[in-house]
Amino acid sequence: MIDELIERLRKGDRKAVARLITLVENDEEKAREIVRKIYPLTGNAYIVGITGPPGAGKSSLLDKLIREARKEGLIVGVIAVDPTSPFTGGALLGDRIRMQGHATDPGVFIRSMATRGSLGGLAKATNDAIKVLDAYGCDIIFVETVGVGQVEVDIVKTADTVVLVTIPGLGDDVQAIKAGLMEIADIFVINKADREGVDATYFELSLTLDFEAEKWEKLGWRPPIIETIATTGKGVKELWEKIKEHKKYLESSGRLEEKRRFRIEEEIKTIASGIIASKVEASIKKGELEDLIREVLAKRIDPYTAADRIIREVM
Template sequence: MIDDLIERMLRGDKRAAARLITLVENDEEKAREIISKVYPHTGNAYIVGITGPPGAGKSTLLDKLIKVVREEGKVVGVIAIDPTSPFTGGALLGDRIRMQRHSTDPGVFIRSMATRGSLGGLAKATNDAIKVLDAYGCDVIFVETVGVGQIEIDIVKTADTVVLVTVPGLGDDIQAIKAGLMEIADVFVINKADKEGADATYFELNLMLDLEKERWEKRGWRPPIIETVATTMRGIRDLWKAINDHRKSLEESGRLAEKRKFRAEEEVKTIVSGRIARAVEERLDDEEVSSLIERVVKREIDPYSAADTVLEKALGVKI
């Protein structure tokens, strides 16, 4: 079945691609088989992360951005990370509603994925879904995070270009950027720039960039600040140009290859960590772990020593 789905997907069958993404999202063993077979067909898509706080208008912005990219004839993939439904465990599909006008376009593939408790604003299966869309033939893949604030920094492990969307009037917005988001943004967007306070937000961002001059000079790229009003298309083409300019900068400096190597390393580490955790869960019975925990509580053994014992018993090697 998997071989047939992959063959159909490589021929441009959107339903087959959707089915493969469902499999990599829900079945780890099938995900491993699928990725091993589609991996030789990947490496062509450019990955753009869209992140920022809730209410910044990320989905509306992305809806208009898709329109601009499609005008160039490029095939677009979208992975919209939605909060998990507490009842079904699935995505709430809010982003798909805002982008539904693209659903009949054969050159656009939109998929909502549930976070399922994953931190960092990204679903655990995001990287595998990206690979499927890459092999499917997408030229550009947008990954929109759930919008949970400061923990959105995981997007840097996934995207080639990270776009941080903010809006005027959010009192803690700039503070959230200071807390880490600013370090990973390649392009800043002030959406809803027709609202009061847009000039002040621009000033603050520009000032913060000035204070980090040494960092941007070392990277060879100072993130531009693009003002947009997504509902009217204002600034959307400027945003797409900024994304392309950043891509050109990465390619010419060799940093794109460096970023992708970093991503590969992080992905391998994540897979290894996950497998070690499962090995521990599968090979140790609850009584044995409970006994160790009791000893920690009684101060008979410290937490690090307990962890060493668990790993040694589970993996069969001394840590």
């Protein structure tokens, strides 16, 4: 079945793409087989992460960015990572609703994915879904994170360019942004720029960037701050140009290869950690570690010693 789906994917069958993403999302064993078989077809898509706090207008902005990409004839993939429904386990908000204008465009593939408990703003299967869209032939893949504030830093392990979207009037939330996401953003966007307080937000972000002036000079890229109004399209063209400009910077400076090497390293570590964790969990469920747990409970050994023994067992 998987071989047939991959063959259909290579021929541009959108239904096969959807089915393969469902498999990598729901079946870990099949996900491994799929990634193993499509991996030689990947590596051509450029990945842009759209992140930021809830209510910043990420989906509306993304809708307009898709239009800019399509004007240039690019094949676009979108993964919108949503909170998990407590009833179905599926994506709760369905950000595709805001992008429904692209539903009939064969050059755009949009998929919502549920976080399923992942705290980094991304679903566990996001990287595998990106590979499916890459193998399908997407030129650019947008990944919109769930919108949970400063823990969304996982996007840096996935995207080539990270766009941080904020809005005027966040108050203390700007401090949270500076504490976490400021470190990973390549481009800053102040959306809903027709609101009161836009100048103050611009000043705060500029001031924070000024503190790192030496770092930006060394890197050769200072993150720009762009004001947009997603509902009217104001500033979207400028944002799209900055995304392309950042791509050129990464390519010319050799930073794109560095970023992708870092991503591969992080992905391997994540997969390896997951494999070990699942083996430990399986051993606990079988009761194989019961004696060890009792020893820790009786204070005969400490948890670190127990963990070392478990690792030796599962390895």
